[in-house]
Amino acid sequence: MNNPEKINEDKTSGVHNSYWMDSVEPLSFKKLSAEMATDVLVIGGGIGGLTTAYCLAKSGKKVILVEDGFLGSGETGRTTAQIAYALDDRYYDIESYFGLEKTKKVAQSHKEAIDFIERIVKEENIDCNFKRVNGYLFLDPSDKEENLDEEFEATQRLGLPTEMLYDIPDFIGEYREKCILFPGQGQFHIMKYLKGLADAFVKYGGEIYTESRASDIDKNGAKVNGFQVKANHIVVATNSPINDILTMHTKQWAYRTYVVAVKVPKGKLPYAMWWDTGNQESKWNAKPYHYVRLEPFDDENDLLISGGEDHKTGQADEENLPEEHRYASLLSWTKRHFPYFIEIVYKWSGQVMEPIDCLAFLGKNPGDENIYIITGDSGNGMTHCTIGGNLISDLINGKENLYEEIYNPSRMTFKAGVDFISEVGSMAYKMAKDWVNADINMPSELKAGEGAIMSKGLRKLAVYRDEAGKLHSCSAVCPHLGGVLQWNNDEKSFDCPLHGSRFTTDGTVINGPAISDLTKVDVRDE
Incomplete structure (x- = not known):
């Protein structure tokens, strides 16, 4: 099992280290200890912040990146590192919110994000186990077959290269089940990718400071470790925005998600991804689903990395299933459908920001001209953050970006109003209950x-x-x-x-x- 004591020295956001964190040295740089000035200040050393910083530095901008822990020590290091254009929300729902043409752009943006990561891995010679793999979406037992059919039809309208299969490859089900094949997904070792991205960023003239907390963020820059850092542009890539008191927090909600990583003999399973469509009977609006992939581990074994059992942060008690018991539920599900594993070697949890209308918020912070945010990445953080890094780099460089309107943090999606009312009502009930x-x-x-x-x-x-x-x-x-x-x-x-x-x-x-x-x-x- 992973070492819980490593948490204090590595400055991560929980006592359980992920496999990614445990298999590399901490990505640390010197602390910021003086006043500075720069073109762009990037706050946050996860995949969103580093992608933005890399793109801007490569374009010739002077960029400083600060991180209050070590690189990847926040939620990026707690991902399962799936790089997918198969989204955790259904495309037919996104189409109902945004229409066909905009939804085509959504699908295109995620496909391009995978291509971008693959290209950067090759150009910067990053050794991070990047692979293209197939992904399989199948029904949760609580879902209806017509919903899977509707999703397949939606992907076909969007021009995605999906296929309907009548068996789920390498998945043990109770009976023969249909699934949608999404070819050409990606996977990698996220911390090795971050290291390569950081090295390339520094090569292009970027500066990185870890153990450097930002505060007092405004249009002029921020204080970092108590020192003023002046900047013409400020990018806040901290998973949940720390520069905003209220606006963005009425558009997204925090969920905790759980992961177990188990050994399976090499060759027993192919490198692939599997997702169910989520528990339709769940009390949560973001219907929790299971997500699974395989990662190289050692000469004899791979790691089967399985996630799910989500709940709203701080509200596990609403389902009478405490946080620490969620791993057992997840392990039971995993063993039932992938009964090949030898032992559990890692478990961890992470925090996911669920946007009200399925899409991340990437671009200018509402009401600001030179402050930008990357948030609301849902279960597609690897692609959403990559899209965000490229989009914000274009905005700062004065270039048009095809996806600016779609991911605009100021957007309003009125069709999502029912979910908004439900979430706010749940929040008010919880607050009143907890005060008593x-x-x-x-x-x-x-x-x-x-x-x-x-x-x-x-x-x-x-x-x-x-x-x-x-x-x-x-x-x-x-x-x-x-x-x-x-x-x-x-x-x-x-x-x-x-x-x-x-x-x-x-x-x-x-x-x-x-x-x-x-x-x-x-x-x-x-």
Whole structure:
């Protein structure tokens, strides 16, 4: 099993290291320690930030990239690294929102993103296990066959090279099932790709600073580690925007997703991808689905990487299935359909921003002329972030981009209004419920390694007892917009159920949109 202690030194956003993080040295650079000026300041060292920085530096711009951890130590390092134009939302839904012609551009943009990654891997000689593979979309048991037929028809209207198959290759089902073949998907080792991208960025004159937290972001730049960095353009690529208090957070919601990686003997399965269509009976609007792929591991085994069991961040209790129990459910599903594995070697979770209308928000931040964002990547972060990097590079360079209107963060999609009302209603109910309830009454109820929410008068406190028995206590009110935090016993963090901000056991912010740590509160250990 992966080493949970590596979390502290590698500055990632949970106690479980992913396979990607565990199989490379931390991608660290020097800390920013002086005032600076640049053409473009990129905030965030994941695939979105690095792709943007690479494209801009290659075009001749002076670019500084800052990351508060190490490169890829946020949500990029927690992906399953599928590079797909088969999207996690159905194309027929996207077509109902945007129409046929715009949906054709959506499909084209994701296909081009795979091509871009493949080209950069070759041009920059990046050794990252990039492969083109087939992908197979099949029905979840709760879904209807006509929906799979409708998706196939939609892909045909869009000109995608899909086929309908009448068996799911290398998948053990209860009976013969149909699936849609999506040829020409991509996969890679994400951290090795980031390293290659970072090396190329530096080669083109870019500067990278890790362990360098940005704050006070405005049109003039930002403070980084307390030093002013002036910039003509600012790109915020932090998964959830940290420069925006409210606007973008009414258009997307944070979900947690879970991954297990198991050994399978080499040659037992082909390198491919498998996805089901999602649980149509789920209480969540983003119908959770399973997603699976194979990755080279050692001379004798591959890793089967299986993900799913999603829920809204901070709301696992709404399904009476705690975060730490989700791996067992995922493993059971995986074993049922891929009964070849030898042992589980990794497990981890990540955070996904689900946009209200299926598409990421890529471009100018609403109301700003020189601040740009990459967010709302849903389950297609590898392609959405690649699209975003190219799009924003074009905008800053004054070039037209075919996809600017589609991914414009200021867009309004009125047909998605029902989902918006549902999400806001769920949020309001959760907030009211959490202000009334508490996990414990006294700190003495906590065992070593446990955290909880406790009431003290009218205050809500986040309390944690470390392995040495010492009590840590902070305000349990999220500094972003006042949500009451929830204890995540799997990743040992306090998570906000409103917009997905997350904090360590000592109150340090590790996921936005919150930009400040929790307020420390003295509590008597009794």
